[in-house]
Amino acid sequence: MITLLVVDDHPVVRDGLCGMFAADMEFSVVGEAGDGEEAVRLALKLRPDVVLMDLRMPGMDGVTAIRALAAQGSTSRVLVLTTYDTDSYVMPALSAGATGYLLKDSPRDELLKAVRAAAQGQAVLAPTVVNRLLDQVRTPTPDPLSLRELEVLQLVAAGNTNREAAAHLFISEATVKSHLLSIYAKLGVNDRAAAVAAGFTRGLLRAEPPEN
Structure with missing residues (x-):
C-alpha cells in the first residue's frame, strides 16, 4: 500500500483528492496539510511514501517546503500537483527536489499512475512541462553572464x-x-x-x- 500526504490550501481540493485515493485500496492517505510548514512537519512525522504538493500556498510555499524536506533528509517522494506550468514554477520545484510535476487538470487515472511511479522514485512530468524543458534545451544559448x-x-x-x-x-x-x-x-x-x-x-x- 502506498501512503500519501495531501498538501493543498483549498479544503475542497484536499477533500476531493483524499476521497479519490481513499476509494482505491492501493493507497492510504495518512495526512493532509494546508500550507508548506504543516506539510514539512507532517511529512517528517508520518514519513509517507509520497507527498502530493501544491505550490502556491499562504505562509511557506510548496517550493520552500520541498527544499526544507530535502534539507532534513526526508525520504518521501514529492509529486507537485498545481495549476501553474510556467518556468518560474517548474524549474525551482524540480531543482528543489520534486520527483514529478503534474497539473490539476490531469485525468484521474494519470494521477493515480503518477503517484505509483513517484513512490518508486520514477520521474513524472506533465506533457506541457516536458515540452517546456525541451524548449529550454533547444533555445539558443543566451548572452553569457559577466x-x-x-x-x-x-x-x-x-x-x-x-x-x-x-x-x-x-x-x-x-x-x-x-x-x-x-x-x-x-x-x-x-x-x-x-x-x-x-x-x-x-x-x-x-x-x-x-x-x-
Missing part, C-alpha cells in the same frame, strides 16, 4: 540576500539589484529562484561549490 554577474548569482544561490551579496563583493546593494536584473534578462526568468534554477540547469552554477 564574471561579476556569475559571482552575484553564486551568492544568491548560496542563500545570500542582496545586502549580504553586496558586502561580500564590496559593492552597493543597488549595484547587486542591477546585476540581478541583467541576469534575469539574459536567462529569461523573472525572479531569484528561477534564476538559480536556470543557473544550475545551464551549467553556470555547480551543485556543490568547493569550500574556501
